[in-house]
Amino acid sequence: MAEFGSMNTTTNTPSATGSGGHDLDAAYKITGIVGGIGAFVVALAALCFGIYRHREKRRRQREENGQQSSLEENIPLTPIEAETGISDSVLHKISEMLGFDSRKLATHLGLSAAKISHKKQQIFKVLDKWRRRQSTGGDQSRVLCTALIEIGRMDIIKELIEITEFQGPYTFAYLRQQIIDNYKQTATTISAHPILETRKVDIEFFIPLRLQKNIPGKTKSERFVALREGERLLDVNQTITLNSLDDLLNPEVVKEIKILLYGGAGTGKSTLLVKVANSCITLSSKPLLGRFDLVLWIKLRQMQQSSCVLDAIFDQILAQNTKLTKPIVKGFIDDHESRIALLLDGLDEIPSHVLQSEEGVYRVKDILHSRVLTKSFVLVTTRPHMTEYVLRGPQKYAVVEACGFTAQDRDQYIRLNLSDDDMGEALISYLNVNTNLSDISALPIISQMLCLVWKNQKSLPERITELYAEFALALFKRRNKDLNDDQVMFYLMSIIDGLGRVALQGLLDSRGERLMFDKTEFQDCQSCLDECFRLGFVEHETYTSGLDVKVLVTFLHKTIQEYFAACHLAKILEDNENDFRHQLKQIREGNVHAMEYLLRFCCGRSRQAAGLILDHIQEMQGDEKKLQRLARLLLFESGSEELATKLVRPTWVDCESNEDLKPLSYYLQHVTPPLKGTFFKMHVRKQELTLLRGILLSDSMKSAGLIVVNYYLSEQEEEELSLLEETLGEVDEQRRAQLHIVVHIEAKSWFDVGHVSHSFFCMQKQIVRLGLYMHHRSPDEVVNLLKALEGCRLDNLSLYGTNLHAQVGDVSHILSSLTLLQLKACRLVDDDVKDLISILPARHGLQWLHLDDNAFSLDAVRALTHHLQGLPELRWLKLRNIDLDAELIRRVVSQDLPHLTETKEGEFRA
Secondary structure, three states: OOOOOOOOOOOOOOOOOOOEEEEEEHHHOOOOOOOOHHHHHHHHHHHHOOOOOOOOHHHHHHHHHOOOOHHHHHHHOOOOOOOOOOOHHHHHHHHHHHHHHHHHHHOOOOOOOOOEEEEEEHHHHHHHHHHOOOOOOOHHHHHHHHHHHOOOOHHEEEEEHOOOOOOOOOHHHHHHHHHHHHHHOOOOOOEOOOOOOOEEEHHHHHOOEEEEEEEEEEEEEEEEEEEEOOEEEEEEEEEEEEEEEEHHOOOOOOOOOEEEEEEOOOOHHHHHHHHHHOOOOOOOOHHHHHHOOOEEEEHHHHHOOOOHHHHHHHHHOOOOOOOOOOHHHHHHHHHHHHHHEEEEEEEHOHHHHHHHHOOOOOOOHHHHHHOOOOEEEEEEEEOHHHHHHOOOOOOOOOEEEEEOOHHHHHHHHHHHHHOHHHHHHHHHHHHOOHHHHHHHHHHHHHHHHHHHHHHHHOOOOHHHHHHHHHHHHHHHHHHHOOOOHHHHHHHHHHHHHHHHHHHHHHHHHOOOOOOEEEHHHHHHHHHHHHHHHHHHOOEEEEEEEEEEEEEEEEEEEEEHHHHHHHHHHHHHHHHHHHHHHHHEEEEEOOOOOOOOHHHHHHHHHHHHHHHHHHHHHHHHOOHHHHHHHHHHHHHHHHHOOOHHHHHHOOOEEEEEEHHHHHHHHHHHOOOOOOOOEEEEEEEEEEHHHHHHHHHHHHHHHHOOOOOEEEEEOOOOOOOOEEEEEEHOOOOOOHHHHOEEEEEEEEOOOOOOOOHHHHHHHHHHOOOOOEEEEOOOOOOOHHHHHHHHOOOOOOOOOEEEEEOOOOHHHHHHHHHOOOOOEEOOOOOOOOOHHHHHHHHOOOOOOOOOEEEEOOOHHHHHHHHHHHHHHOOOOEEEEOOOOOOOOOHHHHHHHHHHHOOOEEEEEEEEEE
């Protein structure tokens, strides 16, 4: 067989002086790898790049002239380059695949093709001899690459690229490494501020979210909601709780490969995806439980021009100087479709016209509706109003709701963000006694705002209206960063007023307050409703009720609805006082306390409104103590000291939390003359000691009656009882005589016998009445403290949830001065009753004895009540839930202690 014939290095490459020549020369200079098959493919693709540019120019010229492009010119080529020669393995691979095209190749190499065999061994020999006569390795590669392209054997080029995947910069491994490099820059921190995107914290600040997954096909009809047309029973999905982020990505738990993760504004969806992307940095070889080769995190809010995910990969992930091209990346994605995870973050944030665009490949809507990449894993996040758009496609989605933080995780988030001193613990304590703020702080964005405000001010704004105004402003600015301050306030207030009308109608509905609305109720502000969904003030979901399908709208939180309603109510007053009074008449004795936050927000928005509201409350009949508490809250929120004269002077004041102490302090500063004989009961923690000091030193307290202070030890502070001592030390002797301090040591309170006993002995010198309450502490802690307090003059002792079986006798260490003894749920039985009788001598001054939630026989109760006849001061006895029939207890008590009357089952009072 004749060989290829005479060798000639002249080829049909584009001329360096012709169209595309400069591009080709530039491509030749790109640095590549060396050696083996990879060297050839690198050089091959460099040439392809130059020819590709040349053909692109020709194609554009033809299109300008109205001519069709040739199929050959549309072939995507890969830009890779090297300067080394062709290896034997490359020649073997070409010889194996070339077959009957060997004569074409010879022609394009400038060889004689007269007697060329198509057998691979003969082809290899000829190619080998040709290779040895070439001047340089680079020349060899370029000549042969050009020849293969010219004869249309792109299949050989593709095959060689695939088998050199891990040897060149334009390989799948190179793509994956570029993605990881991007995540090292973008997925190692999370936002530390809702508006200022440049303020970041480490990914370690990520706190798990509470995730609820719908059980496919299972609903339950047990949710009654009040709508405008009346109550309706809604069909709601049955759910299971996912224990962690790993559960979400575990195919054994969530079997579907498409997941729709929805949740309201600021519930942590985007931060969760940052955490997912971050996991790919350290587990790059097996990201996401080893399921995927590529994890592509796409921020949909940045897709302002194109909905093509391929475009987004280049815009958001790959470096600007990447040598990858879209055809290459598309090829990689196509070839690894089932091993690719797409994280599509924020479907509600992509502009509608972009989402609906028909241009581009791998469009978002096509991915969501399974027209492309049907085998790829997809995790898409959105606010509720876009869930129907996702679910209308044929693909089955696992539907998961991001519900924000649990109470424990919220506390952990606060501790991470407020790690200095005890600031975090102080905020946690504050939230624990402010129910509405505690509820809304389950939203990560609200917790974030609370931490920022608390850190800067060491407290939250004095008035809750100010805090919610900041919430609303921050949520608005979060999606409108380009507006100036005047524009922000104009648009924000117009939106709040539009929503506020419906919000107020819901709260004041004559059939009871409504927190869920049919979308049609927002007709007057329909134009801004979509914007409100985008901002996160409201959200909507589709529910079924029988055969009806309803689109129902809810506010981010009930207090947000109340704030918007209050803003609208204040505006009604600006426009027409009679209309305002008409709205006010709908608030009566029966619903006034349910309207507390509406009224507080309204008073905070308008002092004129506050005066009219306080007058309205003065005319009401009802629980005087509760109405007076509400009036103090409204006075404080208004910030108007002149309105203090509208309040009735109280005879009993009960402050359950910081939220009550601030209004009381404000009221005492502006009321005259002193509150003679008023009884005060206050619940105080360390952060409220300054408030307590101001209240106790107020001139208005000079003639007060008994002042009971329940003081709660925190979880960490060692010296806080010393601070309480200092506070009491500033009170004059007359007022100390009015004080009754009860120290509460709860299940998680910091506790040291030495510190606590020392403070008790100091405080007994300052005040007349001193008490101790211990909740769910160990028997050893309780007994050791009681022994350490022997000789201390305690007025009352309350033990709850501690096993004191066979240890009741230890109470005797401090028993002599007690007027109140409570041993609740302490696992006491008959033998313990005997011990209790033995330590309560006749004529003891005990006035209250509470033994609820223990287990006694009728004989033991008889023995106890018989003995209690010898305690002449006894005024209150509780024997609830002691494993005895209530009627039997009633008979024994009425017989032995006839001066006591049963007021509730098992509760007897003089």
